[in-house]
Amino acid sequence: MNYRYSSRLGSFSSSAVREILKLTQGDAIISFAGGLPAEEHFPVAAVSEAFQRVMAQGNKALQYGLTEGYLPLREALCGRMAKKGIRVTPDEMLLTTGSQQAIDLLTRIYIDPGDVILVERPTYLSALQVFRSYGAETVSVEGDSDGLDLADLEAKLMKYKPKMLYVIPTFSNPTGKSWNEERRRGVLELCQRTDTLILEDDPYGELKFGDASLTYPSIFSLAPQVEGSCVVYTSTFSKTVAPGLRTGWVMGDADIIRNLARAKQAADLQSSTLDQQTLYQLLAHFDLDGHIEFVRKEYESRMRQMAGLLREHAWPGVSFEEPKGGMFIWVEFAPGIDAGELLKTAVQHGVAFVPGVSFFSEDPKLNTARMNFTFADEAGTIEGMNRLSKALEKFGALV
Amino acid sequence: MNYRYSSRLGSFSSSAVREILKLTQGDAIISFAGGLPAEEHFPVAAVSEAFQRVMAQGNKALQYGLTEGYLPLREALCGRMAKKGIRVTPDEMLLTTGSQQAIDLLTRIYIDPGDVILVERPTYLSALQVFRSYGAETVSVEGDSDGLDLADLEAKLMKYKPKMLYVIPTFSNPTGKSWNEERRRGVLELCQRTDTLILEDDPYGELKFGDASLTYPSIFSLAPQVEGSCVVYTSTFSKTVAPGLRTGWVMGDADIIRNLARAKQAADLQSSTLDQQTLYQLLAHFDLDGHIEFVRKEYESRMRQMAGLLREHAWPGVSFEEPKGGMFIWVEFAPGIDAGELLKTAVQHGVAFVPGVSFFSEDPKLNTARMNFTFADEAGTIEGMNRLSKALEKFGALV
Numbered sequence: 042m043n044y045r046y047s048s049r050l051g052s053f054s055s056s057a058v059r060e061i062l063k064l065t066q067g068d069a070i071i072s073f074a075g076g077l078p079a080e081e082h083f084p085v086a087a088v089s090e091a092f093q094r095v096m097a098q099g100n101k102a103l104q105y106g107l108t109e110g111y112l113p114l115r116e117a118l119c120g121r122m123a124k125k126g127i128r129v130t131p132d133e134m135l136l137t138t139g140s141q142q143a144i145d146l147l148t149r150i151y152i153d154p155g156d157v158i159l160v161e162r163p164t165y166l167s168a169l170q171v172f173r174s175y176g177a178e179t180v181s182v183e184g185d186s187d188g189l190d191l192a193d194l195e196a197k198l199m200k201y202k203p204k205m206l207y208v209i210p211t212f213s214n215p216t217g218k219s220w221n222e223e224r225r226r227g228v229l230e231l232c233q234r235t236d237t238l239i240l241e242d243d244p245y246g247e248l249k250f251g252d253a254s255l256t257y258p259s260i261f262s263l264a265p266q267v268e269g270s271c272v273v274y275t276s277t278f279s280k281t282v283a284p285g286l287r288t289g290w291v292m293g294d295a296d297i298i299r300n301l302a303r304a305k306q307a308a309d310l311q312s313s314t315l316d317q318q319t320l321y322q323l324l325a326h327f328d329l330d331g332h333i334e335f336v337r338k339e340y341e342s343r344m345r346q347m348a349g350l351l352r353e354h355a356w357p358g359v360s361f362e363e364p365k366g367g368m369f370i371w372v373e374f375a376p377g378i379d380a381g382e383l384l385k386t387a388v389q390h391g392v393a394f395v396p397g398v399s400f401f402s403e404d405p406k407l408n409t410a411r412m413n414f415t416f417a418d419e420a421g422t423i424e425g426m427n428r429l430s431k432a433l434e435k436f437g438a439l440v
Numbered sequence: 441m442n443y444r445y446s447s448r449l450g451s452f453s454s455s456a457v458r459e460i461l462k463l464t465q466g467d468a469i470i471s472f473a474g475g476l477p478a479e480e481h482f483p484v485a486a487v488s489e490a491f492q493r494v495m496a497q498g499n500k501a502l503q504y505g506l507t508e509g510y511l512p513l514r515e516a517l518c519g520r521m522a523k524k525g526i527r528v529t530p531d532e533m534l535l536t537t538g539s540q541q542a543i544d545l546l547t548r549i550y551i552d553p554g555d556v557i558l559v560e561r562p563t564y565l566s567a568l569q570v571f572r573s574y575g576a577e578t579v580s581v582e583g584d585s586d587g588l589d590l591a592d593l594e595a596k597l598m599k600y601k602p603k604m605l606y607v608i609p610t611f612s613n614p615t616g617k618s619w620n621e622e623r624r625r626g627v628l629e630l631c632q633r634t635d636t637l638i639l640e641d642d643p644y645g646e647l648k649f650g651d652a653s654l655t656y657p658s659i660f661s662l663a664p665q666v667e668g669s670c671v672v673y674t675s676t677f678s679k680t681v682a683p684g685l686r687t688g689w690v691m692g693d694a695d696i697i698r699n700l701a702r703a704k705q706a707a708d709l710q711s712s713t714l715d716q717q718t719l720y721q722l723l724a725h726f727d728l729d730g731h732i733e734f735v736r737k738e739y740e741s742r743m744r745q746m747a748g749l750l751r752e753h754a755w756p757g758v759s760f761e762e763p764k765g766g767m768f769i770w771v772e773f774a775p776g777i778d779a780g781e782l783l784k785t786a787v788q789h790g791v792a793f794v795p796g797v798s799f800f801s802e803d804p805k806l807n808t809a810r811m812n813f814t815f816a817d818e819a820g821t822i823e824g825m826n827r828l829s830k831a832l833e834k835f836g837a838l839v
Contacts, residue, residue: 042670043635044696045603047552047574053702080499088502089495096488100479103487103682138537138708145707149573153446171706174548175446204444236442271441283502285713297443303452307570308544309537313712314684 052174071425073347074393076214076368077416082339083283084323084332091322095315102318108306109298110136110290111317117324118290127262132295135302138312140244140289143275143301144207145171146308147240147291150300152177157203161189163371163400163409165214165242168207181402182206186362188220191227198235205238211257212245215400215411216371217364225260232271233264239272244289245367247281247333250341255365261292270294278320280368281333286316337366340415343422344370347414350426356433368415371397374408378436381407386436392428451573470824472746473792475613475767476815481738482682483722483731490721494714501717507705508697509535509689510716516723517689526661531694534701535687537711539643542674542690542700543606544570545707546639549699551576556602560588562770562799562808564613564641567606580801581605585761587619590626597634604637610656611644614799614810615770616763624659631670632663638671643688644766646680646732649740654764660691669693677719679767680732685715736765739814742821743769746813749825755832767814770796773807777835780806785835791827 095102109115115131122129137143144167152158154176160169162181172179182197183190188210197203208228210220220228232239241260249257261274270293277289291301305311323329347370348363358375372394374380380396387393397409417425494501508514514530521528536542543566551557553575559568561580571578581596582589587609596602607627609619619627631638640659648656660673669692676688690700704710722728746769747762757774771793773779779795786792796808816824 042632042637042668044637044693045550045635046699047548047550047555049552050549050699050703053549053699053706075504077504080503083499083502085495085499085502089492092491092495093488096484096491100482100484103482103484103684104479105474105476105678105683138711141706142708149446150449150452151444151446153448156446167706167709174703174706233441236444238441238443269441279504284504285502287708287710287712287714294443300445300449300452304449304573307452307540307566307573308707309541309686310566311686312537313686313715315686315718316712316714319714 049174049176052170070388070391070393071417071421071428072393073412073414073417073425074395075416076413078280078284078368079336079339079343079415079418081418082336084327087323087327088283088286088319091319091326094322094326095318102315104314106311106314106317108302108311110134110312111314111321114317114321114324115290117321121324122292125262127259129267129292133267133298134290134292135298135305136312136317137275137289137291137305138287138309139279139284140242140275140277140291141167142305142308142312143289143291144168144240144242146301146304147273148172148175148177149304151238152204156205157201159194159197159201159203159206160402161208161213162402163215163397164207164402165209166399168242169402172207179402186218188224189228191224191231194228195231198231198237203237205240206232207240207242208260209242209245210260211243212248212364212367214245214367215369215395215397217367217369218362219257219365222258225258225263229260229263229272237271241272241274243274243276244280246276248337248340248368249366250337250344251365267292268294273297281329281336282320282323286320288312288316288320340368343414343419346419346422347412347426350423354426354430356430368413370412370414372410372412373406374410376408379407380410383432383436387429387432390428390432390435392425392432394429448573448575451569469787469790469792470816470820470827471792472811472813472816472824473794474815475812477679477683477767478735478738478742478814478817480817481735483726486722486726487682487685487718490718490725493721493725494717501714503713505710505713505716507701507710509533509711510713510720513716513720513723514689516720520723521691524661526658528666528691532666532697533689533691534697534704535689535711535716536674536704537686537688537708538678538683539641539674539676539688539690540566541704541707542688543567543639543641545700545703546672546690547571547574547576548703550637551603555604556600558593558596558600558602558605559801560607560612561801562614562796563606563801564608565798567641568801571606578801585617587623588627590623590630593627594630597630597636602636604639605631606639606641607659608641608644609659610642611647611763611766613644613766614768614794614796616766616768617761618656618764621657624657624662628659628662628671636670640671640673642673642675643679645675647736647739647767648765649736649743650764666691667693672696680728680735681719681722685719687711687715687719739767742813742818745818745821746811746825749822753825753829755829767812769811769813771809771811772805773809775807778806779809782809782831782835786828786831789827789831789834791824791831793828
C-alpha cells in the first residue's frame with residue numbers, strides 16, 4: 042500500500058553520518074564515535090545483588106507502577122540532591138527512560154510549531170532532532186570556553202522571544218567545555234527576566250576531572266527555589282551506573298512535573314519498574330560515590346592519553362582544548378578539511394568519530410569532530426589514533 | 441515565572457475520572473479499575489533465573505544497545521510468530537516500552553494535525569489521548585458483538601478518508617469482545633482498498649478462555665505478506681509475563697519499522713537493555729506457553745466468578761456479555777445511571793471501576809463501566825461486588 046507518513050517524519054530522517062556510523066558497529070572498527078561509557082567498569086556484581094534484593098521483596102516488584110516513577114528511588118535521589126545543597130521533593134521529580142526522554146517530554150508539553158528554542162553552538166544533536174520534530178525553530182547563541190556569550194544571549198532573547206533555552210553547561214556534549222559560575226548566574230538572570238524556560242541537561246556533571254575542590258553548580262541549584270523556577274534539570278544514571286538500566290530523572294516546578302507525567306502516560310505509561318527498583322537498592326547498599334570517584338579517575342586518565350596522542354601526532358592545523366570532565370574532546374581540523382568526508386576514509390582505515398556538522402543548529406563548522414575517550418581502552422586508543430593519522434594522511438593527499 | 445505551555449498540553453489534561461481513581465491506590469479500596477494482571481502469578485523465580493543468566497554473560501549486558509531492540513529477543517519473537525503461521529523477520533519488528541509506546545510512535549510518524557483516525561466505539565482511552573495529542577480527529581465506527589460494522593466502516597472510509605483505523609479485535613479493552621473472522625477479513629479488505637493503515641493492538645490475544653480449538657487470527661496474519669501490508673501489529677509481555685519489564689513489540693512493513701526506530705531514537709534512544717535480555721533468557725529457558733495456559737485458566741475462573749456475582753446481584757437494568765478472553769467485563773447500568781457519579785459513591789464504599797465515558801470518541805454512553813476481573817482474588821471480588829451493590833443502592837436512593 043501507499044504509506045502516507047506525517048510531515049514531521051522528515052525531522053527523524055537518517056543522516057548520511059548515521060548511515061556511515063552504522064558501519065562502525067563491528068569489532069574491526071575502533072570507535073571514538075559513540076558516547077559509550079567503559080563497560081569493563083560497570084558495577085555488575087552490585088547491580089546483580091541489587092536485583093536480588095528487589096526480587097526478594099516479592100511479586101509486586103513486577104507489577105505496573107506509578108507514571109512518576111518508583112517513589113523510594115525519587116526520595117533517594119532527593120537525598121542525593123540535598124547533599125549538593127539542592128532542596129527538591131519527590132513531587133518535583135519524574136523518572137524517565139534516560140534523560141533523552143526528559144528532553145522529548147518537555148518539548149512535547151512546552152513547544153508549539155514555530156516556537157523558537159535557543160541552543161548552544163554546537164550542541165547535542167539528538168536534542169536538535171527532538172526540537173525540530175515538534176516544529177520548533179532552533180537558533181544558536183555564541184559562546185566561548187567560559188560559557189554562553191551573555192550579550193549575544195540577551196540580543197537573541199529580545200529578537201526571537203524564545204520559549205526555551207537548552208544548555209549543557211557542565212562538560213558539554215559535544216565540546217566538553219564547562220561554564221564558569223558568572224555565566225551560569227548571568228544566563229539564569231536573563232532567562233528569569235524574560236520568562237524563558239531553561240532546560241539544563243546534565244548527564245556528565247559527576248564526571249569531573251582534576252582538582253576535587255572545583256565545583257560547577259548547576260543552574261538549577263542557583264535559582265532561588267524550585268517552585269516557579271525557570272530551570273528544568275535532567276540527568277541520568279547512564280554515565281554513573283550503566284546505560285542498560287535506561288533510567289534518568291527530571292526536576293522542576295511541581296506543575297511542570299505533573300504535566301510531564303501526563304505526557305509520559307501517553308508516551309509509554311511508565312518506565313521499567315524493575316530497573317528503577319534495582320537502582321534504588323543499588324543506591325541503598327552500594328558505595329556509588331566511591332564508584333563514581335573511581336570512574337572519574339579512569340576517564341581523566343583516558344582523556345589525558347587521547348589529548349597526549351593528539352599533541353604527539355600534531356596533525357597540521359589541528360586544535361582542541363582539554364575538557365575538565367565528561368566524555369568528549371572537540372577537535373578542530375585544518376580549515377579545508379570536511380570531517381564528514383574524512384570519516385569515510387577513517388572508516389576504511391578502521392576508526393570512527395562523529396563529524397561536527399550534526400551538532401550545529403545552523404552554519405556548521407565542517408572541519409570539526411567529536412572524539413569520545415571513555416569507551417576505548419589504552420591499547421585501542423593508541424591504535425585508533427594511529428589509524429586516524431593514516432586516514433588524515435591519505436585524505437590530505439586526496440584533497 | 442509564567443509558564444507558556446504548548447497548546448497540545450490540553451490533550452494530556454487529567455480527567456475528573458483519573459483524579460477520583462487516584463484515591464483508589466490505597467489498600468482500603470478494592471479496585472476493579474486498573475488493567476492489572478494478578479501479581480501472585482508472576483513468574484518471579486523464572487525472571488530471577490533469567491536475570492542471572494544475563495549477568496553471567498558479562499558487562500556488555502549493561503551497555504547501550506540498538507534502538508530497534510535486542511536482536512536475539514526479536515529473533516525469538518519471530519520464532520513464536522512463525523508457530524502461529526506469521527512470517528516476520530527481525531527487520532520488521534521493533535521493541536518498545538510496552539505497546540503504549542508503539543501507539544505513540546506510530547501516531548508520531550504517521551499522523552498530521554487534522555488527520556482522521558477511525559476507532560471502535562468504545563475503545564482504549566489512552567490511545568484516544570495519544571491520537572488527540574498529535575492533533576488527530578477521532579471518529580468512531582459502530583459495531584456489534586461480532587466486530588466492526590462493515591457498512592458503517594465503508595461509509596466512514598468514504599466520508600472521512602482517514603489515514604488510520606485503530607482496533608483491538610481480540611478481547612477488546614474495554615468491552616472484552618472478540619471479532620469473528622469474517623469481520624477481520626472484511627475490515628482488512630476495505631482498508632487495503634482505501635490505503636488506510638490499520639493499527640492492530642493485541643495485548644490480550646493470548647488470554648483466551650473456553651474451547652482451546654477456537655482461534656482468533658490477527659488481522660495482521662490475514663494480510664498476504666508483511667511487505668507493503670496495511671496492518672501494523674503491536675503486543676506486549678505485560679499481560680503474559682509481567683508489566684514491570686515494560687517490554688512490547690510492534691511489527692509491520694520494514695520501512696514503517698525503520699521510521700518508527702528513528703522516532704524512537706528521538707523519544708528515548710532505546711528501551712531497557714536489561715529487561716529485553718532478561719525476557720530473551722526467559723523465553724529460552726522457561727515454559728512460557730505452559731505459564732500462559734495456567735494464567736488463562738485462572739483468569740477464566742475469575743471472569744466466571746465476577747459474571748456469576750453480576751447475575752446474582754441482578755441490579756435493576758444491568759446488562760453485560762461474558763467476554764471470551766482478556767481482562768475486562770463491560771457493564772451497562774440502567775439508562776439513568778451516570779457511572780462517573782456512581783464511582784464517587786462507590787469509592788466512598790471502598791470499591792472502584794472505570795466509568796465508560798472516557799472510552800468513547802464521541803457521544804459517550806454515561807451508564808457504562810469497565811470492570812477488571814484479573815487483579816482481585818476470589819475473596820476480594822466477592823467483597824468488592826458487595827460494596828458496589830451497597831453503593832448502587834445508596835446511589836439509587838440519591839438520584
